[in-house]
Amino acid sequence: MNMLKQHFEKIFIIISLTFLFLSIVILLIIPPTAGYEISIYDVYPPFFWFSIIFSIVSAQMSLLFGYLADKNKFGIYSYLLIILNDLVLIFLPIIRGYFLFGTGDVMSHLGFLQVIFNSGFIGSNNMYPLIHVLASSLVILTGLDVKTVINFFPQFSSLFFLLSFYLIARSFYKKDVFYLALIFSPILLFTLTYTTFAPYVMGILLLPFIIFLYFKSQSDKSVVFTILLLISLISIVFLHPLISQIYVLLFIVMTLIYYNQDKLFKKEFKLNLRSGMNLILLISVIFFSWNAYLYLVTKDIKKFYAGLIGEGSGSTLGTYTSTISYAQPNYIDLVNLTFSKYGQYIIMGIIGIFCVICLVKIIRNNKIKENYLFSYILPSMMFILFLLLSVTTFVGTYIFDFARFIPLAFIFAIIFIPVCVNKKLKTIKLEVINGKLSKYGIFKLVSFGLILLLVVYFSTFNLYFSPIVKTSNEQMGKAEFNGMATFFDIRNDNFQILSMGISPYRIYDAIYGKNVKKKMISYEGVTPPDHFGYSENSSFSQVVNQSTYFILSKRGEILYPSLYSEYKDKWRFNPSDFQKLKESDNGVHRIYSNGDLNIFLME
Template sequence: MSVNESKPIPKLFAVLGVFLLVVAVSVLLSVPPASGYEIYIYTAYPWYFWVSIVGAIVAGQLVVLSSADNDDLGTFGAMLAIGSVVTLTLLPYVRGYPVYGRADVLTHLGMVHDIGEFGIAGNIYPPTHLLVGALSGATGLEPMTLINVLPVAFTVVFLGSMYLLVEAQFVDRKRAAFALPFVLLPVLGSSHVTAVPFVLSLLLTPFALYLLVSERRTAAVPVRAMLVLAVVGVVLFHPLTALFFLAALVVYAASERVLAADGPSPSPTNVASLTVVVFSAWYLSFVGILIRFRNVVTGLLSRGGGESQLQGTVDTVERTSAEMSDVLKIAVLEYGATGVFYGLATTFLAAVVLWWLMGRVQPRRFVAVFGATTVLFAGLSVVFLTNDLIVGFGRPLAFGKIFAAVLAGGAWYAVWQRTDRTAGRAAVAVALGALLVVVVLLSVASMFSSPLVAKTNQQVTQMELDGMEWTFENRNEELLIDEFGIDQYRFYDMRNGLETSSETVRRSDTNPPAHFNYTTYETLGRSYESDRYFVLTRLGRITYPAKFPGYRDQWQYTPADFDRLEYDSSVGQVYDNGEFDTYLVNGTRRSTDAERATTAGRVPRAQ
């Protein structure tokens, strides 16, 4: 037994975990669905729901940790933890959200529409859209409904694959018992509830890694065939994941030159070649991909370039005079669990390298590969953070986190193994249990966007869908649309697909002037030369007070501004369903300027 020699203890953990999961599910079913937009999903349920679900995950981890000599009980603990995490991924569905994801998810729903109408031509990553479209055709359910369920299914695959990967990595049951708790939780945070191609490909990666490990051990033809299919799937889901996966294979190949072979390994070179061939054959035929690669290389080699994420964050903190306590809170809640994973994995790797140099151990190849890959992607994350590249630093950070999570328990096992006294091992076990509670809390806190991290809930409401549908159907298509609390082009993409466009549906510069320019003019219409629509949602009305309650001087719009809008003579409300308003703004700047010019005895100059 890895931690505890008392056999009743894992059974007690199992009973406690089942009880807590039953309590959590009971609360989940007793709370009615959301009636409108809720900026906090965390406040939709009472505190004891979150205590119960976190407790159920931790209980499952502790069952695994204390059951190295009992496969059945250990498997039960893993299923308990996985079931608890899956329960969390179902929250957007249980809350009754029509869609969870206010940005890319809506655009991808439009791409599902396009792929049914026009095929895969021009679609860079069609697997997600083909899958949703096929399931919709088979079940008769709307793609909007099915896309909420995809992250649930992929999370099951992710957690199951991580479990099998650890089992395959660590033949020693005690080593596996220490490693498994760190993969039986929502490792990737918000990725477990987001249905976009990169995230889904990320959730598939452990399955390909598991097959890679299994193929190397067994060289079985069925496993090799599944490995080929898994690699092709990961590559086609998203180009960036394909490049990351290829980088991990390069690390593996490099390890063969540094470490003595510990068995036949015919697959890595073949898998790397397959990855390159599939990637080149598919993605290099898209001009957009080539342009992005060119922009990345240009940005890295040139002295100038755009603003990096790091510089943008620093500028925002300085401009808003943000309190350091608020900055640290956001950093801990959003990246605290990631820091723990990377910290433990790199500590374990450093210890293994030190022991290797001292001649005490001969590192196993996959331990070395996973450790080196963790370090590689930590470094890549820094590069992405400090340079203006095509995506943010969170993507390489998340990919490396998969490898870090597998190794995170190694450091604890090393400490436990080198502690001889029972009291010392008990202290290690207690400290590990406390750390697991912290990691699970931080992972759960980062699953759903909320004002806790200066973000808003990704819920899309039925009222927003109805409001945008009415606006698009009844608008004067020659007029522009301003907005706050919603992205018009995302809803246009979802409704019409990407093959249809409108000159008056914009992607940027769509917000009205700060405070509706009431600090300068009596009416909003004085800010515009021509008429236009203004769309305002409940999210728009509450976003500043909810996200930045301590920074009122930084608010672009206040409750008083919204109240004044209702009495603005240049603004007429044309649609209202309780949480979604469409206004028609009468642009009066040109006419007012003309009146002033006439009064002054001169003709206004043409603009």
């Protein structure tokens, strides 16, 4: 057991560093992409992913054993190793040489940037100006290409997000809980959040820092922290309207805690949360002033409303139910897909709920500590609130996508879970310190390590869209983008456009600017009929009955074999359909091709 105290922490650091080194060697050996790849996971050998995962888990175990031995001499090095692995993962699109990462909203945000470059103004319909002003300023100040800035912006925002948790850990916890917090906080739980250029995402990534600023402004009574907090909250309103209201919700909960602490906890905390009401008023006044101005400018209440809170749609559960009913997968495939998409949320959700139950017991036994306010009570309440919002928006038909609330729930879970875990590991910690670790203690440690392994495994393999989660990679290739630019230059804008695997609307935004009117280009996009109508017609041209362009990307062509190989009888298009379209359909003329993009004309 003395060996445990003295060497295990070092051993796990060496293992972590070795696996990290091996993964970097693999990155250097494999050349960048030459075109569209539907899965970033298929590019690298399994050993690469094994190395990344075990490097992270080994660093976590080093932190754990340092915590148990109560002499965490190398804790900061273990934490930095986890961060370095995180950086390898979130920089993969750049390492792969992707022209752009993001095919949907990212393209439209590039369009907002084009408006700024073309006119010098943010535009009359830009509800999210802050991120566009920041990105355009970086382009002007650094001289970098706008696409380079868009590709790097999310990664550095994510690094700031991860380091903000370090600031929270330093401020909220005592030494023992601090190292447990460093185990949980760097886990990349939130899929594309770390790599997507989007205002809502940036608002999420700022949440830990704003929580830290609010705590410091209350505990240190420092003017500097108060000023930084006010600047951050005012900026949030111009970042995304929904995220600003989420911060209002946070301060409402804080205010309710303050005015009901005697009833809820039979305790009065030293920290004064009355300023939460002032912050609510500040955000609300700026929010309604800004959005009233936007409505006056747009003169379109429907467009304004949609931009404010999003487009309404059916429930995610309803969509999944319909898909399951159509595809009829077996139970094993269904469970596998569920955990592939949401595995880390399921595991961390169970842990979070368990910790909330523990908090309820603590409250009932009147064992609330002063430092529990920010480290346990407030984040637990926000976790439950956003978890309920996630579940209700997942099940019901709402204007918000449930995925908007999931990251918020687990940001708060990351804050309070270390406090609860510390309470549950105290017995084991004493056993380790006294050199008498029981079999039950060993079982608990092994279980804890397996839980960490599973969370890191699932969060690694759904960090990017891929066939693993039945969704295609968000890569936008240079050939696709430049091919579409050529097409828009030469097309007849009276002809209809059909597309597959690509959004002409989004790319038009990115090339010409969000404020440029479009002709014969619809937001939803128009897709071709199943099998191009070959089951009833000899030519695709017989189906369209008018002059039509058909734009086919490599993504669209390989979609069904790559994502749904086990459901061939459900495919809307077969490889033979594309072969006939390209080689033997006399009514269809291929007018452009560059490997990743084919454009056909039917007159």
